[in-house]
Amino acid sequence: MDRVDIYPTHEYQGYHFRPGKPFPFGATSVSGGVNFSVYSSHASRCTLVLFEKGEPQPKVEIPFPDAFRIGNVWSMIVFDLDYENTEYGYRFEGPWAPEDGQRFDSSKILLDPYARAIGGRDVWGVKPDWNNAYQHRGRLVYDDFDWDEDHPLETPMEDLVIYEMHVRSFTRHPSSGVKFPGTFAGIRQKIAYLKELGVNCVEMMPIFEFDEFENGRVHPDTGEQLYNYWGYSTLGFFAPKSGYAATGKLGMQVDELKALVKELHRNGIEVFLDVVFNHTAEGNEQGPYISFKGIDNKTYYMLTPEGYYFNFSGTGNTLNCNNPVVRSMVLDCLRYWASEYHIDGFRFDLASILGRDPWGAPLPNPPLLESLAYDPVLAKCKLIAEAWDAGGLYQVGSFPAYGRWAEWNGKYRDAVRKFLKGEAGLAGEMVQRLEGSPDMYAARGPTASINFITAHDGFTLNDLVSYDDKHNEANGEGNRDGANDNDSWNCAWEGPTEDPGINALRRRQMKNAFAVLLTSQGVPMILMGDEVAHTQFGNNNTYCHDNEVSWMDWGQVSSNSDLLRFVTNLIGFRHAHPVLRNRWHLTGRDQANCGYPDISWHGILAWHPDLTGSARTLAFMLSGANARGGAVHDDFVYVAMNSHWDSHWFELPQLPSGLQWRVAANTGAPAPEDAFSTGDEPVLSDQGGVLVGDRSVIVLVGK
Amino acid sequence: MAFTVTSDEKNGIARLTLVGELDASAANDFRTAIEEAAGLRPKRLVLMMGGLTFMASAGLRTLVFAKQKMGANVDIYVIAVQEPVRETLEMTGFQHSVIMLDAYDAAEIEDL
Numbered sequence: 146m147d148r149v150d151i152y153p154t155h156e157y158q159g160y161h162f163r164p165g166k167p168f169p170f171g172a173t174s175v176s177g178g179v180n181f182s183v184y185s186s187h188a189s190r191c192t193l194v195l196f197e198k199g200e201p202q203p204k205v206e207i208p209f210p211d212a213f214r215i216g217n218v219w220s221m222i223v224f225d226l227d228y229e230n231t232e233y234g235y236r237f238e239g240p241w242a243p244e245d246g247q248r249f250d251s252s253k254i255l256l257d258p259y260a261r262a263i264g265g266r267d268v269w270g271v272k273p274d275w276n277n278a279y280q281h282r283g284r285l286v287y288d289d290f291d292w293d294e295d296h297p298l299e300t301p302m303e304d305l306v307i308y309e310m311h312v313r314s315f316t317r318h319p320s321s322g323v324k325f326p327g328t329f330a331g332i333r334q335k336i337a338y339l340k341e342l343g344v345n346c347v348e349m350m351p352i353f354e355f356d357e358f359e360n361g362r363v364h365p366d367t368g369e370q371l372y373n374y375w376g377y378s379t380l381g382f383f384a385p386k387s388g389y390a391a392t393g394k395l396g397m398q399v400d401e402l403k404a405l406v407k408e409l410h411r412n413g414i415e416v417f418l419d420v421v422f423n424h425t426a427e428g429n430e431q432g433p434y435i436s437f438k439g440i441d442n443k444t445y446y447m448l449t450p451e452g453y454y455f456n457f458s459g460t461g462n463t464l465n466c467n468n469p470v471v472r473s474m475v476l477d478c479l480r481y482w483a484s485e486y487h488i489d490g491f492r493f494d495l496a497s498i499l500g501r502d503p504w505g506a507p508l509p510n511p512p513l514l515e516s517l518a519y520d521p522v523l524a525k526c527k528l529i530a531e532a533w534d535a536g537g538l539y540q541v542g543s544f545p546a547y548g549r550w551a552e553w554n555g556k557y558r559d560a561v562r563k564f565l566k567g568e569a570g571l572a573g574e575m576v577q578r579l580e581g582s583p584d585m586y587a588a589r590g591p592t593a594s595i596n597f598i599t600a601h602d603g604f605t606l607n608d609l610v611s612y613d614d615k616h617n618e619a620n621g622e623g624n625r626d627g628a629n630d631n632d633s634w635n636c637a638w639e640g641p642t643e644d645p646g647i648n649a650l651r652r653r654q655m656k657n658a659f660a661v662l663l664t665s666q667g668v669p670m671i672l673m674g675d676e677v678a679h680t681q682f683g684n685n686n687t688y689c690h691d692n693e694v695s696w697m698d699w700g701q702v703s704s705n706s707d708l709l710r711f712v713t714n715l716i717g718f719r720h721a722h723p724v725l726r727n728r729w730h731l732t733g734r735d736q737a738n739c740g741y742p743d744i745s746w747h748g749i750l751a752w753h754p755d756l757t758g759s760a761r762t763l764a765f766m767l768s769g770a771n772a773r774g775g776a777v778h779d780d781f782v783y784v785a786m787n788s789h790w791d792s793h794w795f796e797l798p799q800l801p802s803g804l805q806w807r808v809a810a811n812t813g814a815p816a817p818e819d820a821f822s823t824g825d826e827p828v829l830s831d832q833g834g835v836l837v838g839d840r841s842v843i844v845l846v847g848k
Numbered sequence: 849m850a851f852t853v854t855s856d857e858k859n860g861i862a863r864l865t866l867v868g869e870l871d872a873s874a875a876n877d878f879r880t881a882i883e884e885a886a887g888l889r890p891k892r893l894v895l896m897m898g899g900l901t902f903m904a905s906a907g908l909r910t911l912v913f914a915k916q917k918m919g920a921n922v923d924i925y926v927i928a929v930q931e932p933v934r935e936t937l938e939m940t941g942f943q944h945s946v947i948m949l950d951a952y953d954a955a956e957i958e959d960l
Contacts, residue, residue, distance in 0.1 A: 392939045
């Protein structure tokens with residue numbers, strides 16, 4: 146029997162339609178048509194605006210009959226639409242009362258907040274027609290995709306090695322050699338590289354649709370267009386960035402991204418998305434109407450009592466995340482990406498904003514964060530907070546976690562940077578950071594700590610050891626942008642040099658950083674390109690550069706092969722040793738009754754760490770019998786760190802009879818003796834001690 | 849160019865020959881042909897694509913439909929695909945879901 150609800154009941158200018166379903170929001174394919182559903186708490190009327198793809202003028206504007214509104218939701222099923230060639234938007238009528246937060250303007254055509262594909266910036270960098278009244282257009286998407294047996298990998302958090310990546314930068318450089326540079330498809334061609342490196346999670350910088358032309362600046366020297374390159378400025382939370390897809394011009398970006406996720410999963414690599422829910426691309430009262438501002442300004446944005454925009458994001462506006470309606474949208478969004486794209490985890494940009502109430506005050510029990518933590522669809526997703534915001538809230542170590550949330554550990558970054566550059570007095574803090582920061586995450590375990598030394602914000606690792614100061618002149622902001630407190634050290638010369646001693650020291654410092662990062666408890670995160678010494682030429686805020694400043698140079702895979710090999714071996718070492726990847730904090734006790742504590746601290750003298758203010762040496766030993774509380778058996782691991790400018794002899798703790806110390810890595814040794822693959826570690830000649838060179842790290846395995 | 853699809857079946861091999869541009873307006877014809885072919889319960893589905901000059905999103909949708917309609921035990925061969933269509937399949941990763949050959953290879957396809 147045919148259903149009666151698939152027949153049109155109304156007609157307008159040749160278009161047939163009927164009352165729609167309020168749920169789900171957005172444009173959804175139904176039998177014979179498309180269900181459009183959109184809500185506004187304060188609008189009085191709504192009109193559906195349909196375009197032929199790319200045409201400047203609408204082909205029809207269908208006012209929603211009054212009967213089509215249920216509560217604050219307007220819904221309508223329109224029949225016989227060519228879904229490939231249809232674009233849609235809305236006009237809303239309502240009060241113009243900025244002092245009350247109302248900014249309705251029916252002359253604007255507005256993007257559906259739930260649009261699952263957005264047209265208008267189909268191909269990266271192709272200049273749009275600025276005279277077009279409707280720049281960012283909702284498009285229709287079918288959810289069919291051939292996933293086969295794919296599902297999110299659910300890799301245990303403690304086993305992850307995260308690789309933070311910019312989609313376009315990864316393969317845009319001509320040296321990448323991929324068929325579709327700078328795209329999701331391009332990444333697919335480089336999966337073998339990622340797999341060989343050993344990372345098992347890629348964290349993509351924002352891939353929600355954004356406008357690369359949002360930045361109006363030009364390069365102060367060359368005059369070239371500067372972009373909103375990183376994309377931390379969302380147009381629509383449900384749509385992938387079309388310009389990141391080789392198929393964007395064909396409208397197949399959804400398929401292309403899903404194919405990438407599927408292929409990464411097939412190779413054991415999880416996919417995290419960097420999501421930006423703290424603000425949108427609409428700016429403040431001076432900014433453009435794109436979507437939320439004209440649909441329900443007072444609901445979507447945090448507003449001052451006078452109706453101006455709070456600016457806790459530093460970008461002009463702040464999404465009102467703890468309004469119940471906005472909270473639902475965020476939940477819907479993440480559920481959509483988790484279920485429809487099989488995304489494994491999310492990193493939340495400026496996540497502390499998500500814990501503020503509608504008036505900006507930090508909440509003790511933020512409903513959005515709690516909802517995300519307990520959501521059934523997101524139950525296995527990793528949730529990672531950038532636990533601060535631009536409004537001064539800094540919650541590293543205290544972010545409301547509900548047993549779920551991990552954090553970018555900014556304190557780990559700062560402490561390790563300072564220790565490695567040779568600052569005295571860091572040994573005590575390093576004990577905490579190397580153990581997974583139990584001082585900050587006592588009840589949450591080391592997996593709450595995303596350990597990183599570099600990330601997209603700031604210097605690359607190469608630049609961290611090559612520059613004392615930022616060099617951001619090319620950003621066109623007079624070098625005022627970007628962080629000033631970088632804890633970097635240029636090794637005695639600012640920028641590139643031919644001095645072999647300085648270059649050798651820089652190389653060693655990079656290896657030191659990787660050795661510390663990859664032997665720390667917690668979850669390591671590596672910045673794309675650091676494994677081959679990518680440079681941004683001293684720029685620590687490359688948000689606007691679609692050029693060689695940002696692009697990964699694949700020629701460095703061969704020119705810096707020694708560093709790549711070192712990193713690959715260290716990642717392999719981490720994967721081989723569960724004692725480095727504990728789910729719960731180490732205790733300093735011998736839970737396995739093997740005669741050694743799970744972790745012990747040492748210095749130049751075994752069993753006697755120097756944690757005084759002048760110390761620049763530190764060592765620790767992990768007993769494999771105590772790995773994961775004694776649940777698995779592993780080898781002994783010993784790591785000696787010397788950030789002093791002189792070499793030091795480290796007395797080694799004695800191993801049980803029959804075991805020997807072997808060298809897994811020694812950053813003070815020339816390649817290829819600087820790191821060995823698992824199983825090939827040579828026996829240490831003197832089992833009683835080891836000379837750790839100046840500014841060097843040695844990793845030993847006892848077996 | 850108008851889209852046409854012709855079909856034949858022999859010894860458990862269903863063969864569809866596609867010519868023209870496969871877009872939303874043509875996808876229904878292709879889908880119908882796939883349903884008819886699936887009804888024959890073939891062991892292999894062969895898509896002769898040498899005459900197919902363009903494939904839009906709707907065409908990709910129909911290929912996905914074909915794969916799921918035929919089931920995991922039916923190999924789908926895509927034969928002699930032109931470069932623009934090949935690129936579309938590569939960019940969307942669908943080439944991993946089918947077997948692509950430059951020409952009809954009876955020795956491989958008909959070896960049941």
